Amino acid sequence: MQTRGHPNRLGIRGWVGGGRWGFERYMYTLHRLSGLALLVYFTMHIFVTSTRAVGPDAWKQTMSVVSGPLFTMGEYLVFAAFAFHAVNGIRLGAIELGFAVGRPIEPVYPYQTSVGGQRRLARAVLMIAFVVALWGGLDFFVWK
Amino acid sequence: MRDRTLWTWHIGAGAVILVLLGLHMVIMHLSGTLGFLGVQDAEPTGWASVAARAGSLFFTLTYVALLGAALYHGFYGFRNILMELNPGRTVRSVINVGLSVVGLALFAFGTWAALAAPGAATMAGG
Amino acid sequence: MAGSNTKQVTFHLRRFEPGKDAEPHWEDHSIEVTPGMTVLDGLWKVKELSAPSLAWRSSCRMGICGSCGMLINGRPRLACNTQVSELGSAIVAVAPLPNFDIIKDLVPDLRPIFETHREMLPYLLRDDTAEQEDPTREYRQTPHELEQYLQFSYCIKCGCCMAACPTVATDAQYAGPMPLGQAHRYDSDTRDAGFDRRREVLAGGSGPWRCHFAGECSQVCPKGVDPAKAIQLMKRQLVSDLLRLRRRTPPAAVAEAPHGTMRDDIPAAPPRTVTEA
The missing domain is CATH 1.10.1060.10 (Alpha-helical ferredoxin)
Incomplete structure (x- = not known):
C-alpha cells in the first residue's frame, strides 16, 4: 500500500506488545518463541541422531559430546518449551477451528468476548504445561 | 498451494506430532516415568537400545512420519513468521522455495538415517 | 472556576503537522476536568484554550460513527466513549491509531x-x-x-x-x-x-x-x-x-405472501382530525 501520510506501523514492537496488553498476547508471543526454539533444536537433533546410521562408534562419540549437565539442562529447556507449545497448541487448534470461541451472541454491555470466554482454558493450559514441565524436571534431574 | 490448504496440513501435522512426539518424549527422555509404569528399559540412548529400535519396523515408520510432520509443521510456522514481516514479492518467492528445499533436504537426510541405521546395527553385530 | 469535584489533568498529545514536522512529537496541555467529561470533550477544551490547530476526527460523540478511534493511554479506544475519570490517571496520553499513516495530529488515514x-x-x-x-x-x-x-x-x-x-x-x-x-x-x-x-x-x-x-x-x-x-x-x-464437510444450502428465498382469510370485523380508521391546507 502506498504511503499517504507519515508511516505509523508499529513493526515487531507490535508483536511483543506488553504492559497494557491482554493475557493471550503473552501466550501468542511465548508460542512463537517456543516454536522457533523447538525448530532450531529439531534441526540439530536430526543431525545428531543421524550418526546412528554411520555405526556404533560414531554414535557413542556423538553421545559423549552431547552429555553432561549443560546439555541435560539444555534438553530440559527444550522439553519445557515442548510442554508449553504442545498444550497451548491443543488450545489453539480448538480455538482456530472454531470449537472453543462460543457462538455469536447479542453484544450487550458489558461485552462478553470469545477471548474472555476461553480465558479459563488459557489458564488451564498454563497450569497443565507447568505441571508437565515440573514432572519432566523431576524425571530429568531427580529420578534419573 | 493456497494458504488454506497449507494451514490445514499444519494443524493436521500438529495432531500427528502431539501423539508421536509424546511417545518419543516418554521413551527417550522420561525413563523415570517409564520406570513407574513398570518398563525398565536399558539406557535409551545406549547403542544396544538404538540398534534394537532401528531394527523395528514400527520405530522406523514412526520416525519417518514424525520427521515429516515435525519438519512441515515447524517450517510452515517459520514461514508464517517470515511472511508476517511483510517481505516483497521476490523475497516471498525466495522464502517459499528456500524453506521447501531445506525442509525436503532435511527430510531426505533424516529418512536416509532411519533406513540406513538397521544396516549399521547389523554390521556392528548389534 | 475550579470546583471541588474538578481535577487538573494533563493531556499528553501526539502532534504532527505535515510539511512542517519531520517526525511526530509530544505536547502537554493541562486542563480542568469535570465529572462525566470524555476524552473527546477534553480535546475540545484543549483546542479551545491552548492548541487551536489541534486536529482529530470526530462526529457523533456517542459511539456510533466510528470516527474518533485513538490510542488513549496505550489502548485503542473511541475518544467519545472513554471518560477521563475511568482512565484513573492524571495524565491522558492521546496518539493517533497505530498501524495507519498519520494525516495530521490525531487523524489516521483509514x-x-x-x-x-x-x-x-x-x-x-x-x-x-x-x-x-x-x-x-x-x-x-x-x-x-x-x-x-x-x-x-x-x-x-x-x-x-x-x-x-x-x-x-x-x-x-x-x-x-x-x-x-x-x-x-x-x-x-x-x-x-x-x-x-x-x-x-x-x-x-x-x-x-x-x-x-x-x-x-x-x-x-x-x-x-x-x-x-x-x-x-x-x-x-x-x-x-x-475437506468437503461444509453443508451447502441455497440462499434464503423470498418470504411467501401471508395467506388466510381477511377479517371482516376490523373497525374503520377514525375520521381525520387535521385537514391539509
Whole structure:
C-alpha cells in the first residue's frame, strides 16, 4: 500500500506488545518463541541422531559430546518449551477451528468476548504445561 | 498451494506430532516415568537400545512420519513468521522455495538415517 | 472556576503537522476536568484554550460513527466513549491509531481498511438481481439465523481492532480483523450466496490464516463485535469447505405472501382530525 501520510506501523514492537496488553498476547508471543526454539533444536537433533546410521562408534562419540549437565539442562529447556507449545497448541487448534470461541451472541454491555470466554482454558493450559514441565524436571534431574 | 490448504496440513501435522512426539518424549527422555509404569528399559540412548529400535519396523515408520510432520509443521510456522514481516514479492518467492528445499533436504537426510541405521546395527553385530 | 469535584489533568498529545514536522512529537496541555467529561470533550477544551490547530476526527460523540478511534493511554479506544475519570490517571496520553499513516495530529488515514473492506464484497451476493433491485418481499430468515451474524454487523469501522492486531503491526498484506470480520458477517448470513466468490480472497495469504488468536481485536472493540470470534468461525467454514464437510444450502428465498382469510370485523380508521391546507 502506498504511503499517504507519515508511516505509523508499529513493526515487531507490535508483536511483543506488553504492559497494557491482554493475557493471550503473552501466550501468542511465548508460542512463537517456543516454536522457533523447538525448530532450531529439531534441526540439530536430526543431525545428531543421524550418526546412528554411520555405526556404533560414531554414535557413542556423538553421545559423549552431547552429555553432561549443560546439555541435560539444555534438553530440559527444550522439553519445557515442548510442554508449553504442545498444550497451548491443543488450545489453539480448538480455538482456530472454531470449537472453543462460543457462538455469536447479542453484544450487550458489558461485552462478553470469545477471548474472555476461553480465558479459563488459557489458564488451564498454563497450569497443565507447568505441571508437565515440573514432572519432566523431576524425571530429568531427580529420578534419573 | 493456497494458504488454506497449507494451514490445514499444519494443524493436521500438529495432531500427528502431539501423539508421536509424546511417545518419543516418554521413551527417550522420561525413563523415570517409564520406570513407574513398570518398563525398565536399558539406557535409551545406549547403542544396544538404538540398534534394537532401528531394527523395528514400527520405530522406523514412526520416525519417518514424525520427521515429516515435525519438519512441515515447524517450517510452515517459520514461514508464517517470515511472511508476517511483510517481505516483497521476490523475497516471498525466495522464502517459499528456500524453506521447501531445506525442509525436503532435511527430510531426505533424516529418512536416509532411519533406513540406513538397521544396516549399521547389523554390521556392528548389534 | 475550579470546583471541588474538578481535577487538573494533563493531556499528553501526539502532534504532527505535515510539511512542517519531520517526525511526530509530544505536547502537554493541562486542563480542568469535570465529572462525566470524555476524552473527546477534553480535546475540545484543549483546542479551545491552548492548541487551536489541534486536529482529530470526530462526529457523533456517542459511539456510533466510528470516527474518533485513538490510542488513549496505550489502548485503542473511541475518544467519545472513554471518560477521563475511568482512565484513573492524571495524565491522558492521546496518539493517533497505530498501524495507519498519520494525516495530521490525531487523524489516521483509514482508507486502506475501507479498500480492503470493499474487496471482501460486504453485501448480499445472490443470483436474483431483479428481486434485489426491486424487491417484492423480504427474504425469509429466522431469529436464530439472524443471531449467527448480528453481533458482527455492529461493526462501526473505527479501526481500533486494526491498531491492536499484532499481525497488522508488521504485515501490510494481511486483510486484518475488521475486513475479515465483515466478510464473515456476510458468509454467515443465510440470505447470502457469495461464499465461493469471497473464498477467492479468503483462502489466500491475506486471509484469516495470519490470525493466531492474540485476542487483542476483541478486547479493544468498542462495540462488542468480537472480530477474533468471527475469524475463527470463518477458518472453520473455510476448512470444512476444503475437506468437503461444509453443508451447502441455497440462499434464503423470498418470504411467501401471508395467506388466510381477511377479517371482516376490523373497525374503520377514525375520521381525520387535521385537514391539509
